[in-house]
Amino acid sequence: MNSLVREEAGRLVGIVSRADLFRSLVRPDKDIRVEVEDLLAHDPFVDLTKVGVHVHDGVVAVTGQLERRSLAPRMIRMIATVGGMVRVDHRLTFELDDTGVQPSSSNRQRL
Numbered sequence: 001m002n003s004l005v006r007e008e009a010g011r012l013v014g015i016v017s018r019a020d021l022f023r024s025l026v027r028p029d030k031d032i033r034v035e036v037e038d039l040l041a042h043d044p045f046v047d048l049t050k051v052g053v054h055v056h057d058g059v060v061a062v063t064g065q066l067e068r069r070s071l072a073p074r075m076i077r078m079i080a081t082v083g084g085m086v087r088v089d090h091r092l093t094f095e096l097d098d099t100g101v102q103p104s105s106s107n108r109q110r111l
Helices: 020-023 029-039 071-079
Strands: 003-005 012-017 052-057 061-068 086-097
Touching: 003 052, 020 029, 029 071, 061 071, 071 086
Parallel strands: 061 086
Antiparallel strands: 003 012, 052 061
């Protein structure tokens, strides 16, 4: 959707699109990448030697391997807190799918 910009007398002086407005809110890709990498470097569950971060037009692309599948949603939520990013795309793999693991009844602690 575009908006027409008119002067007081009603003469058309320009057109503003959503992309124009959004562009002013997006940070440079390099700044976003540096902040995401810093955030992940301080996460004890992420091995940055196994994870890559690339940013293009505000879209953060994360690739690589995590130890556990359950860490992926946590990582994505953490990255989404970085200001100026548009969205997070990921192609993460994992060594262990721990999302369906349930303790056996003999291992459950009683309260």
